[in-house]
Amino acid sequence: xxxxxxxxxxxxxxxxxxxxxxxxxxxxxxxxxxxxxxxxxxxxxxxxxxxxxxxxxxxxxxxxxxxxxxxxxxxxxxxxxxxxxxxxxxxxxxxxxxxxxxxxxxxxxxxxxxxxxxxxxxxxxxxxxxxxxxxxxxxxxxxxxxxxxx
Numbered sequence: 001x002x003x004x005x006x007x008x009x010x011x012x013x014x015x016x017x018x019x020x021x022x023x024x025x026x027x028x029x030x031x032x033x034x035x036x037x038x039x040x041x042x043x044x045x046x047x048x049x050x051x052x053x054x055x056x057x058x059x060x061x062x063x064x065x066x067x068x069x070x071x072x073x074x075x076x077x078x079x080x081x082x083x084x085x086x087x088x089x090x091x092x093x094x095x096x097x098x099x100x101x102x103x104x105x106x107x108x109x110x111x112x113x114x115x116x117x118x119x120x121x122x123x124x125x126x127x128x129x130x131x132x133x134x135x136x137x138x139x140x141x142x143x144x145x146x147x148x149x150x
Contacts, residue, residue, distance in 0.1 A: 028096045031103045034137045035094070035128050042084040047077050055131065055138040062144045087113030087120040101132035110149070122146045 034053055041050035051073055060067040060076070067076055094107040109124045124146035130137045 024098065027098045027103070031096050031098065031105055031130055031137055032094060034130060034139065035105055038139060039084070039089070042077075042081050045081045045085060047073070047081065050077060050081075053139055055133060055140045058139055059141045060144075061142070083115060083120075086115040087111045089124075103130045103137065104128065105130075111146070121149045123149050
């Protein structure tokens with residue numbers, strides 16, 4: 001796991017004699033942990049854990065459409081789990097921003113593998129928005145996009 005620009009900013013502040021607040025670093029890591037747990041649950045085929053990390057009013061944007069939690073639970077999540085298991089994903093740097101009880105994280109990835117007779121070799125981008133809910137972070141929105149690699 002790598003945290004890109006935020007980590008660079010922390011290093012820059014430290015070099016100038018200042019230090020990033022420990023609380024900010026903990027919040028950033030907590031956000032990353034939720035996103036990684038969500039993806040790990042998809043790879044493991046654990047829909048219960050994946051769904052528990054989503055807010056009740058989550059919005060999932062993909063392939064030009066939107067889904068709510070019920071739609072995702074009753075259909076799309078099974079395809080996402082099959083895809084995650086068949087095609088390993090290598091995520092690049094993740095950029096996390098925390099503003100009070102809201103956070104967003106963006107990253108890119110390369111996904112390669114085979115799903116049935118379909119060869120997968122794609123480059124993707126992900127934006128995840130989270131909100132603090134009862135002391136823990138929940139995913140409130142996900143936007144995925146991808147394209148075939150050349």
